[in-house]
Amino acid sequence: MPExxxxxxxxxxxSETLANMxxxxxxxxxxxxxxxISRWDEAALAEVYHRHAxxxxxxxxxxxxxQGAAEEVVQEVFLRLWNEPQRFDPxxxxxxxxxxxxxxGRSVDxxxxxxxxxxxxxxxxxxxxxxxxxxSLDEExxxxxxxxxxxxxxxxLPADERAAIQLAYFGGRSYREAAAELGQPEGTVKSRIxxxxxxxxxxxxxRPMTKxxxxxx
Amino acid sequence: MxxxxxxxxxxxxxxxxxxxxxxxxxAAAVERHVAECxxxxxxxxxxxxxxxxxxxxxxxxxxxxxxxxxxxxTTEPPDELTALRKARHARSGRTTxxxxxxxxxVLIAGITALxxxxxxQHGKLDRAxxxxxxxxxxxxLEQAARHAAGQPGARQIxxxxxxxxxxxxxxxxxxxxxxxxxxxxxxxLDSSLTYQLWGVHDGNAISLGLLGSEPGxxxxxxxxxxxxxxxxxxxxxxxxxxxxxxxxxxSI
Numbered sequence: 001m002p003e004x005x006x007x008x009x010x011x012x013x014x015s016e017t018l019a020n021m022x023x024x025x026x027x028x029x030x031x032x033x034x035x036x037i038s039r040w041d042e043a044a045l046a047e048v049y050h051r052h053a054x055x056x057x058x059x060x061x062x063x064x065x066x067q068g069a070a071e072e073v074v075q076e077v078f079l080r081l082w083n084e085p086q087r088f089d090p091x092x093x094x095x096x097x098x099x100x101x102x103x104x105g106r107s108v109d110x111x112x113x114x115x116x117x118x119x120x121x122x123x124x125x126x127x128x129x130x131x132x133x134x135x136s137l138d139e140e141x142x143x144x145x146x147x148x149x150x151x152x153x154x155x156x157l158p159a160d161e162r163a164a165i166q167l168a169y170f171g172g173r174s175y176r177e178a179a180a181e182l183g184q185p186e187g188t189v190k191s192r193i194x195x196x197x198x199x200x201x202x203x204x205x206x207r208p209m210t211k212x213x214x215x216x217x
Numbered sequence: 218m219x220x221x222x223x224x225x226x227x228x229x230x231x232x233x234x235x236x237x238x239x240x241x242x243x244a245a246a247v248e249r250h251v252a253e254c255x256x257x258x259x260x261x262x263x264x265x266x267x268x269x270x271x272x273x274x275x276x277x278x279x280x281x282x283x284x285x286x287x288x289x290x291t292t293e294p295p296d297e298l299t300a301l302r303k304a305r306h307a308r309s310g311r312t313t314x315x316x317x318x319x320x321x322x323v324l325i326a327g328i329t330a331l332x333x334x335x336x337x338q339h340g341k342l343d344r345a346x347x348x349x350x351x352x353x354x355x356x357x358l359e360q361a362a363r364h365a366a367g368q369p370g371a372r373q374i375x376x377x378x379x380x381x382x383x384x385x386x387x388x389x390x391x392x393x394x395x396x397x398x399x400x401x402x403x404x405x406l407d408s409s410l411t412y413q414l415w416g417v418h419d420g421n422a423i424s425l426g427l428l429g430s431e432p433g434x435x436x437x438x439x440x441x442x443x444x445x446x447x448x449x450x451x452x453x454x455x456x457x458x459x460x461x462x463x464x465x466x467x468s469i
Contacts, residue, residue, distance in 0.1 A: 034454065035454050039424070039426075042290060046283070049283055049286065053282070054274040054275075054276065054278065055272055055273065057276055057277070058272060058273050058274050059272040061276050067279075071279065071282055074282060074286075075282070075289070086452070089453075090453075092262045094266070097266050097269040100269040100272060101265050101268070101269065104236075105237050108237040108238075145270070145272070145273055146272065146273040146274055146275070150267075165271075168233070168236040168237075168238035169236045169238075173238065174238050174239065174240050175238045190230070190233055193236060196232075197236070197264055198232065200270070201267045
């Protein structure tokens with residue numbers, strides 16, 4: 001049986017940080033775990049990793065197209081949570097959303113600096129040839145969206161909006177770069193991204209999600 | 218660009234920014250505006266939630282990735298945490314603690330010997346504290362505080378503001394358990410803020426826990442060698458290091 005790779009697969013991750021009384025962290029909300037992390041509770045970080053490392057890694061892997069860099073980004077995200085837990089504000093959203101946003105930001109920074117470096121090192125046309133092409137099948141990326149309602153909603157988006165969002169989110173392009181690649185004006189791409197996200201938001205709002213969903217395995 | 222920072226301009230950028238597709242200047246402009254505009258902040262947060270739903274979780278991180286993270290958190294700072302783990306294993310009733318020497322105030326918390334229970338009334342942080350508190354049972358803390366005050370060897374310390382007004386009364390039992398009680402002059406804070414309790418040891422201040430925005434009686438086990446107590450006001454959920462002037466303090 002392959003190793004799960006997660007810290008302590010035993011059920012009931014225990015924390016001994018409350019006056020010798022054992023607290024089952026698997027029952028704790030994400031906000032409580034972050035509070036415990038702010039008190040240097042390593043078991044709490046392990047539980048957060050257990051809950052959220054897969055989507056964080058999956059996103060980094062997809063944006064960066066490469067395992068080693070994705071692993072580094074995941075480390076950076078969780079280490080930052082350990083060192084600066086106060087940056088997560090539970091009033092502003094879920095912990096997973098925060099971790100994914102951190103992951104995405106760092107992944108995009110790497111993509112953009114790689115492209116910039118290659119442009120400096122080679123001439124521009126070679127850099128263009130070397131950069132990862134957008135996936136020719138946006139079907140593949142859509143099918144992988146875990147949230148069924150969002151997946152269905154993305155499929156329903158106008159093709160232009162979907163392409164712009166895909167290039168920006170998974171391709172790590174700025175909207176200006178996306179505009180250049182798509183051969184469209186920057187303002188157009190900007191409004192298509194905005195419109196597409198707005199449609200997706202309405203879809204999600206039809207059945208509002210609860211703010212903190214206890215994450216199973 | 219003349220109108221880069223206007224509300225409307227930023228609004229048009231929020232969706233793009235939620236996908237990290239703005240350039241560096243625009244990103245900075247959005248973050249500056251969002252820091253001051255609750256409407257845009259709320260919208261950005263919603264859009265980030267949508268963006269977060271575009272991903273998936275089908276790829277498993279390699280098994281050793283957690284180990285690499287765990288190594289890095291346990292080696293920073295190495296000496297103090299190694300000593301803490303040894304002390305934790307030693308399992309005496311009171312745990313001796315070492316503190317990182319640093320120019321600023323450093324937190325070492327989450328220690329077996331420290332218990333922190335907060336009974337707060339409102340706010341997410343207090344609910345979170347109550348969630349932790351509700352996982353244990355015991356006598357109500359007000360009763361426990363009164364009982365402790367009546368025991369031999371108990372001490373009463375008044376934590377005072379610079380004006381001299383007493384903000385918190387602390388009862389310290391002989392075994393080092395302290396009950397921290399707000400006085401009538403202690404204000405309720407906005408729910409985004411919390412009172413935070415610090416103990417001073419050898420010139421360094423360590424966080425003993427959070428009292429919430431509307432504190433009730435709190436109990437904490439004081440580590441050995443605490444020479445003073447102080448309370449600051451911080452943003453939720455408290456801070457690792459504080460540069461704020463205490464709103465109440467006293468030597469022990």
